[in-house]
Amino acid sequence: MSILISGLILFFAAHVVPMRPALRAGLRTKLGEMGYKAAFSLVSLTGFALIVYGYGEARMAGSPLLYDPPVWLRHVTMLVMVPVFVLLVAAYAPGGRIKAGVKHPMVLAVKIWAVAHLLANGDQASVLLFGAFLVWGIVDRISLKRRGDIGGAAIAVPSKSGDAIAILAGLALYAAFIVVLHEWLIGVPVV
Incomplete structure (x- = not known):
């Protein structure tokens, strides 16, 4: 279950950034547009992979x-x-x-x-x-x-x-x- 929770935290941490315009603008300034998009994508995909794996693991373990x-x-x-x-x-x-x-x-x-x-x-x-x-x-x-x-x-x-x-x-x-x-x-x- 901890992998699923970690994945959810990582995935939603990335998806909360666009909700905070000042934070998003700061990250875009610091990383550049392409750097921001790359970081957002990497964190989102990593979180998503952990969600998929963690959910499957939890189901197999008998949630x-x-x-x-x-x-x-x-x-x-x-x-x-x-x-x-x-x-x-x-x-x-x-x-x-x-x-x-x-x-x-x-x-x-x-x-x-x-x-x-x-x-x-x-x-x-x-x-x-x-x-x-x-x-x-x-x-x-x-x-x-x-x-x-x-x-x-x-x-x-x-x-x-x-x-x-x-x-x-x-x-x-x-x-x-x-x-x-x-x-x-x-x-x-x-x-």
């Missing part, structure tokens, strides 16, 4: 059960996950009303993903992992609002093609996760 969700919540989770993939693609698709309306589709996707997985997983490692991402998503959204970051709302002309890309690619990615990717990447079959 204590904090609550036992009913089986039907797994079906709810599968349904709630559909917009997550659309939002993930919308965050990077060109234009689109989804991005303009949601403002920060990636942050919303992370929060929905975390809640959905908390519905289906009651072991200590899962609660720690998904709970940490949910808390980060809430704090990040509040931070973005306070900083006046309007995200996707800054797009001048939302395009229907951006929405079509987000919906079609998001649904295709969702289907791929259901059929093969979740088991291949996470080690747990969805169905």
Whole structure:
């Protein structure tokens, strides 16, 4: 469990820096733009690798059960996950009303993903992992609002093609996760 916790601390330490504009500006000045991006990426990827390894290790060791969700919540989770993939693609698709309306589709996707997985997983490692991402998503959204970051709302002309890309690619990615990717990447079959 200590590897998972270390990974979460490292990952979120990197992701808190953008929430602190003065700290971020100081690091950019000290390291340069490319140095800042390299350091951010290195710390984030190291934290992410520790999260993945630590979560797998905790699951294999038999993480204590904090609550036992009913089986039907797994079906709810599968349904709630559909917009997550659309939002993930919308965050990077060109234009689109989804991005303009949601403002920060990636942050919303992370929060929905975390809640959905908390519905289906009651072991200590899962609660720690998904709970940490949910808390980060809430704090990040509040931070973005306070900083006046309007995200996707800054797009001048939302395009229907951006929405079509987000919906079609998001649904295709969702289907791929259901059929093969979740088991291949996470080690747990969805169905």
